[in-house]
Structure formats: C-alpha cells, structure tokens
Amino acid sequence: MQTPLIAGNWKMHKTLAQARDLVKGIRDAVDGTGGGAPITAAEVLVCPPFHLLFPMAKALAGSRVMLGAQNAHFEPQGAFTGEIAVPMVKETGCTHVIIGHSERRQHFGETGPLLAKKVRAVVAAELTVIYCVGETLDEREGGKTYSVIERQLGEVLAKDVPAERLLVAYEPVWAIGTGRNATPGQAQEVHSLIRSRLSAIYDGRTAGTIRILYGGSVKPGNAADLMSQPGVGGALVGGACLEAADFAAIIRAAVGARSQAR
Ligand code: PEP
Secondary structure (H helix, E strand, C coil), X not given: CCCCEEEEECCCCCCHHHHHHHHHHHHHHHHCCCXXXXXXXCEEEEECCHHHHHHHHHHCCCCCCEEEECXXXXXXXXXXXXXXXXXXXXXXXXXXXXXXXXXXXXXXXXXXXXXXXXHHHHHHCCCEXXXXXXXXXXXXXXXXXXXXXXXXXXXXXXXXXXXXXXXXXXXXXXXXXXXXXXXXXXXXXXXXXXXXXXXXXXXHXXXXXXXXXXXCCXXXXXXXXXXXXXXXXXXXXXXXXXXXXXXXXXXXXHHXXXXXXX
C-alpha cells in the first residue's frame, strides 16, 4: 500500500504570526516535538501563500513536514506582473506545486492548455506536481463526471510528465469548502477511473505508483473512512488544515486507516 500524503492548502489565509503558530503545532505533532510519538507513516505537506514560503521554510528546517506552493507561472522569468515562477518557489525550499486547483480554474480562467504548460514547468524544475481534477455539481448531476475527469486528465497529462514527479488530486468542486464530502464509495469510484486513465498514459505498473489524493471537505471525522479506500493515496485538505489539531487528527486518521487496511 502507498504511504499516504496529507497536504494542507492554506489558500489565502494566515498572517506571519498565525502561520508560525500553525506550523509549530503541525511540527510538534508530526516530528513528535510536542511530546507525543512522531508520525512516520505519512508524508505531510503544507502549502502556504507565497509571502509565507521563505519564513515557513525556516520554521520547518529539520522537520519531516514538506513545503509546497499553491500555483506557479509556466515561464521561468519575465514580464508577468503579479505572478511567481517555478524556480522562484523552488528557491524558497518548496518540493511540490499544486496546479489546476478548481479555484484557479473557476476564478482565474485556467484551462487545459495553460495547465499543461504549468505542469511541465514544475517537473522540468524537478519539483513534484499535484494536478487537481474534479467535476462541478451540475456536471455530476448531468452524468458527466467521467467525461469531465477524462478530459481534464487527457488535456494535461502525457507520458512526458514523469510519473515519479506526479500526484493527482480528485477534488469534486461541489465538495470543496462546502462541508459536503464525497462518500468513500464515490471517491473510490473516481479514483479507479483516474487510475485506469493513468494506466493508458503510462502502463499499469507505473500508474499504480502514482498517488491519487482525495480533496473536498476532509475533516477529522471523515478522514479515516475516506483514507481506508484502496484507491485513495492521501488527502488535499483546505479548511481543516488551518488548525494544527484538526490537521494532525486527519494525518493520524489516515495512518490508522492504512494500518488497518494492511
Ligand atoms: C481544497 O481547497 O483543496 C479543499 C479540499 O478545501 P476543503 O477541504 O475546505 O473542502
């Protein structure tokens, strides 16, 4: 079974002082510096807003908790006011970049051709990409979930994206920030579809190594059920990652669910 990756997407939240408190709480839980046992059976990632990347890298020095960015431009530099390049986020100490989050698609008009370039810029810099896909409620209710996910995967992923630098996050748009998570069965069903599309791009064995995260209202109370699904390789967490105790509870639930499933 894959080691789960639990990633926290802070979105546009936290001042520097708040971020320091949050990261200390997460470190204490994951590294065991808070008095409890360290959590070694999960990989943990935090994705703060850009202004916090350097100070959070410093706050995480020597920790098992990894640092990621929520977005990046596809060009390495240039006249793109307000944007940030992949080499810049790499310089802060980031190992991962989220690309294609539904909020980027919805509010910033990001579509397949642009996201394909961003994904390639991330892997070219030898960082790991978390590529997000997911259907809206209308699309689900209209029976279009499979076709939407297939399109979002097909227009961005291809064999030139190294599998070892790729994670896919299934994030149904109707579940993000709504408190209404996909059921474990719904998540497993779409994760299986994603795995079969990845098998068509790579091959079955390689596709089996790519972790597929579930995201959408993951909370301490539902994480164990979601993470016990065999196709679910971790979680991308929004709201519940903003409190260290909740995020740590999700990480522990994921570890517990995986050890029971073994
Ligand atoms: C997200 O933004 O990636 C997300 C999953 O948010 P939430 O957990 O708040 O639904």
